[in-house]
Amino acid sequence: MMESTTMSEDLRRRLPAVNTLLGHSLLAGDRGDVGDRVLTRAVRETLTAWRARLGTEGAALPDEATLIAEVRAAVGRQRCRRARPVFNLTGTVIHTNLGRSPLGERAIEAVVDAARHPVALEYALETGGRGDRDNLVEELLIELTGAEAATVVNNNAAAVLLALTALGAGREAIISRGEMIEIGGAFRMPDVMTAAGCRLVEVGATNRTHARDFRGALSEQSGLIVKAHTSNYHVEGFTASVPETELAAIAHGHGIPFMIDLGSGALTDFRALGLPHEVRPSEAIAAGADLVTFSGDKLLGGPQAGIVVGRRELISRLKQHPLKRALRCDKLILAALEATLSVYRDSEAPARELPTLAMLTRAERDIVTQAERLLPALGRAVAGIAECAVRACRSQLGSGSLPVDRLDSAALVLTSPSGRELGRLERALRQLPRPVIGRVHDGALWLDLRCLASADDEQVFVDQLEFLPDAWQAAT
Template identity: 45%
Template sequence: MSDARRLIPSLERLLESDAFADILEAHPRGLVVQHLRTELDRVRRELSDGKGSVVEPGALPRDVEDPQLYAVGVEERLRVSATPSLRSVINGTGVILHTNLGRAPLADSALDAMASVARGYANLEYDLEAGSRGSRYDHCTDLLRELTGAGGALVSNNGAAALVLALRTMAFGRAVLVSRGELVEIGGGFRIPEILESAGATLSEVGSTNRTRLEDYRAGAAKSDPALILKVHRSNFRITGFTEEASLGELVGLGAELGVPVVYDLGSGLLADPERLGLPREPGPAESLAVGADIVAFSGDKLLGGPQAGILLGKAEWVDQMRKNPWCRAVRVDKTALAGLEATLQLYRDPETALREIPVLAMLSASLEVLRERAETMAASISGAGVAAEVIEVTSVVGGGTYPGVELESCGVRVGSREEGADPLAARLRGACVPLVGRVEDGAFWIDLRTVLPWQDTVVVDLLSRHTGP
């Protein structure tokens, strides 16, 4: 008996072999060495029971001394390491604002604008007319004011940051009145009480989970001397049954009575007409400001359909104070997001253009007839490649913590056989060169066409034809 690991060639011998000549020519030597060491460790582990015991040589793979064995392993490691971790995927889940898949896909004009400023320099903080220093916060302000009627506007790098900035500016070291029914978790384990704490404010809970009246806010104010009243839109869940809540208008009236501002965290901030999208009517930024909210906060990458950003709208005096807060620099938005947001907002100047060009709005407003026609074409193409496929009726959801419980009728395609099961197919499609993420239901793989961009239909057909057995 002998230690089988002694048969493994040395690192230098492998590097000098013909099997590694092309690899070293195509890749940096240091990178090849790094992956070769990892591959050698793998082989050593496979030749041992984990305790360093000996193995009969006759039990070893015949090619354990062959450099080609290690070359194949190194090439695969090089390929995997060169594949970007963050990749474009096709969303066939039917969840329009899929947070795990990056929320809103962007309009072509937004992509062009972002690429334009990213390729070189930009007047991010430079006044071209005056030839002197400018402010990055000027670029979207006029458009936001025009579209919403806000007195002032400020853009940060995400929705939670916008809320923290508002709270740190308006309520640092003081109490904030919040209904117990609005102490939501916004995702990632972050909850409104923790956000208030990180902003240096003190939470003053009022009312109960299901019923909070105006009198509860008034009683809470008498006990805590609040700096502001915070209303949080319950965008990712619903409370039904024995419920009651104070309206935004009532809170604005109370705020005026107490001499404290009202901040409304809207969450998604839809600028389009919800009825045109088949959605229930909810107050948007313009409506909330018209009612009298001092500050409204919402995200740019939800129903607005733009890049990730946190948008603050409201009274100019409060917005000016936020701009001067040192925290504003910590959460400032970058040039590409600003360019994409500005291009997206430009589309809203013409509601019809916005519905057509902004992917999220186009998905929401897509008719069932158009979706069925796409599904029939796709199913026929897949079946023509020898793969079982059929058109099915499904339901889409908005996602992204918006419009909970609202379902949209949609059409999709079901593929795969119950004999194989859908899980292996779903795994293969996730591992494809262009990953396809769908739904596994009733022993089959489902694709909802509402969240598949029309130009991706042919890509989906190709993926399913190649990765699904006949």
């Protein structure tokens, strides 16, 4: 044991010093490209890793070429952004873990301009005095929803929290038991109500709630009636719910507000796009809702934001609440949201300009044609590793939107003799220059092509397949 330890220490001492490796002629060009700090960090990382390896039995001292190669690999890892673009071939179009909705070109240009220059964020150009950052998007939201006023915070959970806190703190919030939703990240409506200082009053049953349940729950302590759109699940069978118009009448008859949380939010008629119906904020406002909350990303196709539209007096109360400042959006989000909302106002075909709508409305025949076009290239890349075929599949919208509805699509399906090889192939695809994210289902790896919508992305996908064999070797 002592002899083994002595040998390891001897090997470690024979590793070059940090400064020696830094001064190697083969790394001179790298220093010029990345600078001393990055290169020094990479050298130290490499030597530290080798000191650990040389403590294991049978380890041998690395040669010069190996050290140089590993330093360069460490440089590459340091310079690689963690927020990397990936190919979303999971079959979930609006994928929360992959950033939800990509922005349209108008929004991208607006973000770049806002990032590069000072902007009139809270500055009124007409008067030269301080302005309200909500003014960047409020008129657009009023026009698109029919509401009297609007405000924006950093996501829809924040919008719900702000509305409940400003209107219901210390009072009762009445909601159907069948709408006590939980969304991703264990965000639960009861918990939000508690955090907002509301006293939760559940009425009705899980599957059936009636108008009499709401009327019976009203008291002097009632602060508002809340309806939550069950966007991430669906109950069928023996069910009943109270129409929004009737809930509004019940609330207004008692002198309290009626609030609807739509969740995903949609600003265009999905039926006209050949998609299942999704309730729009304008419909909720027309039904008598005093406040409506919804997301700026997801089905709307913009940046992550929480939007509240409704009565002017209530929106004013939200804006004046201290929580509003803590939840407000920055100039990049507002610039992207303004540009996205402008598409809905100005374009006769928003689906042509907003990537999320474009992906949702892709024709199945186009996806099948693309799959058949890509099959030979992928087949060559996985030759000897897996079999590849084109199969029909069904995509889902994702992020809690229209949970039971599916879109006909096509996938490149990879199969191999063992599950271990399939897992290794999945890891290899994730190690490509632009990682490919699919899904394992029914003993196969499915690459749903619905979201591989642009010709440029398709070319990148094909070009990087040449690296797949090496990624396979590395994916132990």
